[in-house]
Amino acid sequence: MSLASFLLAARTAQAADPNGGYDVTVLADGPIPADVRALVETLGIVVDIPGGPTGMRGSYRAAMAEPDRAGWTDEDVVYFSEDDYLHVPEAFLGLRSAARTIPSAHYFALYASTPNNPAFGPGVPWGAPSAFRAAPEVVVDGITWVNVPSTASTFGARIGTLRRDMGIIRQGMVPHRNRLLDHETCLVYQGCLPYRPIDLVLGPVGNRFYSGWRAVAANTVFTPFRVAFQLRSLTRRRDRHLLYAADPNVACHLETEFMSPGRDWRAVAARAADWAAEQDFDIRTAMTPGPAESVR
Structure with missing residues (x-):
């Protein structure tokens, strides 16, 4: 389901802007079924992570290294997606518009908690520390983009910024063995x-x-x-790299108790399933832990 919604969003963006330069890459951390590989290759490529499966940390390192491996430029924007997210079909169109319209935005969250739509459930704080001062929100093509303190490991970034911040990102990978310091990393690069x-x-x-x-x-x-x-x-106080999130979210983490508010995610899932069926792909056969995705 996650992969189908990701590929549908990529197909929607490519169809709306054939000259937009969208590159779709799926990083396979270990063997993947032939039908999954074939579906991905209708839109992009599959890159097998050497030595896979390498686990969470290994696949994350491979994803962070992919812009350099692929030779993408500093002016490009990359979006990294874990394999347990659902995307609305227009998600990448919104990301493209935001990247073109909000020069102060260096990072982009299609899923994140916002003041108006907390992603963790009613009554749960949205995660902003007292020292965080949000920049003004911006509306682009009907989507409100809000400066937020943090997001998860699924995010978009200007590649030039990502390269400059790679030391911070790597620092956020230690000292824990089984998790990444997503929240802290986002705060640090925002000063x-x-x-x-x-x-x-x-x-x-x-x-x-x-x-x-x-x-x-x-x-x-x-x-x-x-x-x-x-x-x-x-x-970073004088060189803040701001993170903006779509509000309401245009992606949703599927492994949480609470779905991001403001969207009919059941309908989004049904649309992704219908699209997969149109490609002769049965999502029921692909309900196993899968690869990480990225789109440029």
């Missing part, structure tokens, strides 16, 4: 402190060990890293 003073010692709320040897061991390892990331954000 916003990612941690409160108490968080530097105890860690962010929700990721703390409050007592015992685990707390001592974890904070001994993590506190120096948090201080280093905190200082890194100070170097």
Whole structure:
């Protein structure tokens, strides 16, 4: 379903702007079924990650390296998508318009929590730290784009900006083995402190060990890293790379308890399934963990 909606959004963008220079790449972290590969190759290419499956961290590194491997220019915009997101058919048209119209936007989130449409459910804070000061929102072709503090590992970026920020992105990949510091990374490249003073010692709320040897061991390892990331954000105060999100979202994370508000995601899924059927592709046979996608 995720791949079908991704490819439908790419097909919609290519059809609307045949000369738009859209390149569709699916990074395959291990073998993928022949029918999946054939469907992708109607629109783009499949790149097999060497040594796959490499897991979450390996596939993320491969995705971050893809612009250089493919020879894309600093002026291009790349969109990275994990394999568990649903996209509206017009998602990439909106991304293209925003990239062309909002020069102050360096990063783009098709899925993110916003003040008007919190992505984590009613009554759950949208995740903005007190130090975050949002830039003015912009409306482009009927979509409102809001400066937000953070998003997940599914995001768009101007490739020149991505290359300049690669040190920050790599720093956000350590020291945890099983997760990436998406939230903190987005804050750092926007020049916003990612941690409160108490968080530097105890860690962010929700990721703390409050007592015992685990707390001592974890904070001994993590506190120096948090201080280093905190200082890194100070170097970006005069060169902020802003993240803008579509509001309501034009993509939705499927592995959460709450679907992004403001869209009929059931209808979006049905449209993707219908399109896949038109391509003689049965999405029921592809309901296994799959590849990461990117579109330029």
